[in-house]
Amino acid sequence: MKVITIAGTPSSGKTSVLLHTLNLFKAEGIKTAAVKFDALATQDHDLYQRRLGIPAIRGLSDYVCPDHYYVSNLEEVLAWGHEQGAALLVIETAGLCFRCAPHINGVPAVTVIDNLSGLGAPEKMGPALKLADVVAITKGDLVSQAEKEVFLHRVRQVNQTARAFHCNGLTGNGVLALKRMIDQWPEVPSLTGLKLRYSMPASVCSYCTGEIRVGRNFQTGNVVKIHVANQN
Amino acid sequence: MLQIKTEDLAPEVPRMASITLLAGRDKSGRGEPLPQLSVEAGQSLAVVGPTGSGKSELLSDIEQWADRDTVTGRRLVVSDGPTGRPHDGGGIVARLSQKTSFVMDSSVEHFLHIHAECRNRGQETIVEQTLDAANQLCGEPIRLGTSLQVLSGGQSRALMIADIAFISDAPVVLIDEIENAGIDKLKALSILSASDKPILVATHDPILMLMAPRRLVMREGGMQRVIETSPEERERLAELRRMDAHLCRARDLIRAGDTLQEREPAL
Ligand SMILES: Nc1nc2c(ncn2[C@@H]2O[C@H](COP(=O)(O)OP(=O)(O)OP(=O)(O)O)[C@@H](O)[C@H]2O)c(=O)[nH]1
Ligand SMILES: Nc1ncnc2c1ncn2[C@@H]1O[C@H](COP(=O)(O)OP(=O)(O)OP(=O)(O)O)[C@@H](O)[C@H]1O
Ligand SMILES: [Mg+2]
Ligand SMILES: [Mg+2]
Numbered sequence: 153m154k155v156i157t158i159a160g161t162p163s164s165g166k167t168s169v170l171l172h173t174l175n176l177f178k179a180e181g182i183k184t185a186a187v188k189f190d191a192l193a194t195q196d197h198d199l200y201q202r203r204l205g206i207p208a209i210r211g212l213s214d215y216v217c218p219d220h221y222y223v224s225n226l227e228e229v230l231a232w233g234h235e236q237g238a239a240l241l242v243i244e245t246a247g248l249c250f251r252c253a254p255h256i257n258g259v260p261a262v263t264v265i266d267n268l269s270g271l272g273a274p275e276k277m278g279p280a281l282k283l284a285d286v287v288a289i290t291k292g293d294l295v296s297q298a299e300k301e302v303f304l305h306r307v308r309q310v311n312q313t314a315r316a317f318h319c320n321g322l323t324g325n326g327v328l329a330l331k332r333m334i335d336q337w338p339e340v341p342s343l344t345g346l347k348l349r350y351s352m353p354a355s356v357c358s359y360c361t362g363e364i365r366v367g368r369n370f371q372t373g374n375v376v377k378i379h380v381a382n383q384n
Numbered sequence: 385m386l387q388i389k390t391e392d393l394a395p396e397v398p399r400m401a402s403i404t405l406l407a408g409r410d411k412s413g414r415g416e417p418l419p420q421l422s423v424e425a426g427q428s429l430a431v432v433g434p435t436g437s438g439k440s441e442l443l444s445d446i447e448q449w450a451d452r453d454t455v456t457g458r459r460l461v462v463s464d465g466p467t468g469r470p471h472d473g474g475g476i477v478a479r480l481s482q483k484t485s486f487v488m489d490s491s492v493e494h495f496l497h498i499h500a501e502c503r504n505r506g507q508e509t510i511v512e513q514t515l516d517a518a519n520q521l522c523g524e525p526i527r528l529g530t531s532l533q534v535l536s537g538g539q540s541r542a543l544m545i546a547d548i549a550f551i552s553d554a555p556v557v558l559i560d561e562i563e564n565a566g567i568d569k570l571k572a573l574s575i576l577s578a579s580d581k582p583i584l585v586a587t588h589d590p591i592l593m594l595m596a597p598r599r600l601v602m603r604e605g606g607m608q609r610v611i612e613t614s615p616e617e618r619e620r621l622a623e624l625r626r627m628d629a630h631l632c633r634a635r636d637l638i639r640a641g642d643t644l645q646e647r648e649p650a651l
Contacts, residue, residue, distance in 0.1 A: 267487070268487055271488065271498075293481070293483055293484070294483060294484065294485065294487065295484060295485070295486070295487050296484050296485065296486050296540075296544050296547070297478045297479060297480060297484070297544060297547065297548050297552055297554070298495070298499045298544065298547045298548075298551065298552065299486065299487060299488055301499060301502065301503070301552060301553070301554075302498055302499050302502055305502035306502075317475065318475060325444050325447065325448065326447070326448060326475070328448045328453065328454065329448070332453075
């Protein structure tokens with residue numbers, strides 16, 4: 153089974169791009185399955201089921217750190233994909249903070265970013281963009297050619313090795329490029345023992361364990377303070 | 385902070401001498417009557433046909449570098465261009481359509497500089513050239529200090545066209561329905577042609593159709609035939625342009641709060 157991880161800012165077009173891409177596989181009779189990881193709510197699994205008729209599930213991290221929840225459930229999700237008899241399993245993630253990246257060494261990693269997010273967005277996005285193998289840039293239909301070119305340039309400044317391309321999540325124009333890449337990618341036999349491309353935060357402070365009060369007195373464990381002095 | 389060499393950033397996209405689209409199937413799966421379509425650099429081709437006849441789809445095939453793997457089964461071949469299909473990059477086309485607008489919040493000058501910078505172009509002259517060209521296309525002149533967000537529809541369209549002609553590095557230009565932009569269409573086409581790229585214009589506007597030396601007729605998703613604009617048609621074009629100008633004048637007057645005179649000068 154092929155596996156890909158797909159990350160991106162909220163509403164950047166991850167599901168839209170995947171729906172069009174998976175539809176191309178469907179047309180070739182290739183079985184696909186989708187998993188959506190999110191923090192509090194999502195209807196994406198429902199979209200995959202209804203629009204493509206493929207098996208799809210979701211995992212909501214709820215009160216657990218979304219990043220940790222995601223990595224803790226990868227083996228389960230892979231096993232589920234195998235049970236569905238899928239030849240391609242896509243793992244869509246959202247709700248992760250952009251301090252982290254869901255991408256795994258040895259698993260093709262796609263990051264979606266949209267042209268409307270501002271020219272500063274690529275630089276701010278962190279490891280999810282920096283460590284991706286493929287960057288799909290959406291919503292180019294809404295901006296000028298010039299802005300598309302500048303945005304792509306900014307993406308390249310952050311990630312020089314990724315294959316970056318423009319595509320339209322509404323019409324599907326451009327997703328063929330992604331489909332062609334997936335065709336070339338190898339299967340991922342197992343996730344066990346593979347390593348995240350970027351480590352997750354060392355979050356062991358009182359807030360990790362349910363503290364909700366604001367103030368020094370309530371902060372214990374790994375607490376880091378802002379440097380307010382000498383910043384100007 | 386990442387340090388990056390500028391050479392890595394703007395890989396020069398080679399000019400393409402021509403692009404050729406090899407026929408596939410129309411909507412009902414029949415082979416297309418026209419076996420192949422070629423457009424040379426600096427040439428423009430109008431794509432005409434009723435709504436739903438496959439004009440936009442044809443432009444998509446070019447944009448996606450179709451290789452018998454799109455819904456139409458067409459195949460794109462370029463001569464004197466990159467040999468493989470470029471997986472990386474913004475693709476091979478600059479596309480202009482009705483929906484595009486500027487979303488950036490900056491001055492025209494800053495914006496053109498940013499774009500020229502990431503294309504590795506000599507900045508001063510190219511920014512001026514681009515603005516000059518844009519100002520030939522629209523009525524109200526655009527100033528360098530103007531914010532992109534206050535440009536009128538016609539002004540932004542003009543700036544986009546000039547920018548595609550002078551700064552963009554995509555070797556092919558696709559234009560999908562820009563008729564209502566309120567800009568000088570003939571000049572727009574000639575500025576784009578001067579940039580020496582193949583240009584395809586999908587349109588419902590008879591003036592744009594006749595402005596291109598050739599036009600492709602689409603029907604039911606298939607390429608039917610290519611028609612060369614005849615000398616008679618070019619004469620008719622002059623007449624249509626006068627009518628268009630007449631209509632524009634009336635529109636401008638009414639818009640400006642004036643009233644139309646009883647006797648407008650005859651066409
Ligand atoms: N105009 C335009 N809209 C797009 C494009 N891609 C996605 N959208 C729209 O953007 C919205 C969000 O798209 P989704 O695909 O749900 O985004 P997502 O990244 O999966 O969102 P989450 O999973 O909720 O984080 C939808 O309304 C899409 O129709 C695009 O290329 N152009
Ligand atoms: N050769 C083809 N085979 C299958 N489907 C096609 C083919 N050509 C076009 N289509 C489909 O037909 C529909 C209409 O085509 P398209 O949008 O390109 O029309 P258009 O000429 O651009 O129309 P409009 O003038 O309204 O913009 C689209 O869904 C497109 O995917
Ligand atoms: Mg989604
Ligand atoms: Mg169209």
